[in-house]
Amino acid sequence: MRARNMTGDRLTPQAEPGGHLVGRRPAPPAGPLATAGPAPRLPSRGYAVEVPAGALRLAGALEVPVGARAMAVLTTGSGRHRREMSAALRRAGLGTLVLELLHPAESAVGHNAFDIVLLARRLGAACDWLHGETGLPVGCAATGTRAAAALEAAAGHDTVRAVVCLSGRPELARPSSLDRVPVPVLLVTGGRGTRLLGRNRLAADWLRCPHRVVEIPDAADPVFSGDAACRVLALATGWLTGHLGGGTTAPAPPAPRTWT
Structure with missing residues (x-):
């Protein structure tokens, strides 16, 4: 496997079995991360990576800010939305x-x-x-049908510690999987997307874990709807x-309607 950081520098030699990055790495960062369990095995700058998934390699963009205490996997929306969410999470201290x-x-x-x-x-x-590379807890944020995949993954992988579904189709996950999701789940949908709201509430009816369904008023698809996206x-x-x-936890948005 080869990887490049976001400034175009190539990591030196190949990958070891399992897809781990090897070669010269920056020294472990000082601060909270250095004392919070195992030191991360990945660099603290941004890199394009190939993530092993069985016989395949999945393309990804990895960024681990200095002092990160958790990681989030984003399979969300368009390129712009992904960039905005990734930047917001990094500002809050997540990789x-x-x-x-x-x-x-x-x-x-x-x-x-x-x-x-x-x-x-x-x-x-x-x-x-x-999780194996960083030693940090991992959460998922997903849109569309990938929201169902995130819930299925949470039901079957104990490395998934929290899930956020944004304008998603969580009802496409199998009821038996939804029933077994053990981690906190947030389902966000628009108030004008009544069909999508119903689908999210249907999925929520199967969840036994802590969860919230949040309706963003006056938006059909809040992920891509201006102020609602914020x-x-x-x-x-x-x-x-x-x-x-x-x-740092982000400030709460103005009073969206919620179901618990």
Whole structure:
């Protein structure tokens, strides 16, 4: 495996078995991370990585800020939304792995986006890898059908410690999996997307873990809806930092409607 940091520098020699980055690494950072359990095995700058998922390698962008106390895997939205959420989480003290669960050729086949078991298997493998590399707790944030995959992964992988579903399709996860999710789950949807809201509430009915369904008023798809997107970022950041033990928790957004 080869990796480059976000400034274009290539990491020196190859990867060891299992996809771990090897070669010259920066010294472990000083501060909270140095005393919070095992030192991370990954650099503190941003890198393009290839994450092992069975026989495949998934493309990802990894950033571990100095002092990070938790990690978040993002399989969300468009490039712009991913960048904004990744930046918000890093400001709050979390590291991020922005991950593509499908190769470009697979994405061209429409039904692959609905293969929840496949997506969940890859996402779970990525969370296992990330936890093994950093020694830090891992959470997931996902949109669309990948929200169902995140819940399936949480049901089957104890490395997943919290889940955020944003304008997602969590009801596509198997009821038997939803029933077994052991970690806190946040489901965010728009108040004008009544069908999507109903689907999120349906999934919530199967969850036995601590969870919230949050409706953002006056937005059909709050992930991509201007001011509503800012509320979504605050909600997601607050949930992940609060449940993963990360950095500063983001301020709460203005009173969205919630169900518990």
